[in-house]
Amino acid sequence: MFSPGCLAGNFARNRIWPATAGDANSALTIAAGYPVVQNPNSAFFGSTGSPAAVVNRVPSNNTVAPVYSGYASANSMGVFSAAATWTTGSGTAGVVNSNTRFRNFGELSSGPSPRGLSGAAMFNNVEVNFRYQFTPILLWGVAYNYTHGNAMLGKSGATYNQFATGLDYLLSKR
Secondary structure (H helix, E strand, O other): OOEOOOEOOEOOOOOEEEEEEEEOOOOEEEEEEEEEEEOHHHHHHOOOOOHHHHHOOOOOOOOOOOOOHHHOOOOEEEEEEEEEEEEEOOEEEEEEEEEEEEEEEOOOOOOOOOOOOOEEEEEEEEEEEEEEEEEOOEEEEEEEEEEEEOOEOOEOOOEEEEEEEEEEEOOOOO
């Protein structure tokens, strides 16, 4: 898939091109994907990156979201991800790995740089999960997720650990 830029005469601005592949012909299912986004602040969040948009806190601008606010001036974002599951009987085990990179901070045409960032940021994410279908109406699942970001501005990278579990009981066939 390819989405050219949205600015007449500049097909690089806001350009998005993802590539994916997968196989699901046996008990083993695998998939991989790699989208690359130029000017992710405006391509994904619809912001012009103008100072007025930041001052007025336009909801479509990623500077409003605390998670992404420092990355508004990134010139590009790429995410490589791969996943695999193995099903045997009533159980399915899976693993997912992704690497997200924001590149070329300080590109003010992409968005504001409130923290004066330069360079690049990278996040590695790994998830291991398992689900088990006890009966046609009772399903249990468990997952562990680990995320690590690289160091920036002399501060060590962030690390996150998350554990989740759930039990589904279907009350009816619907």
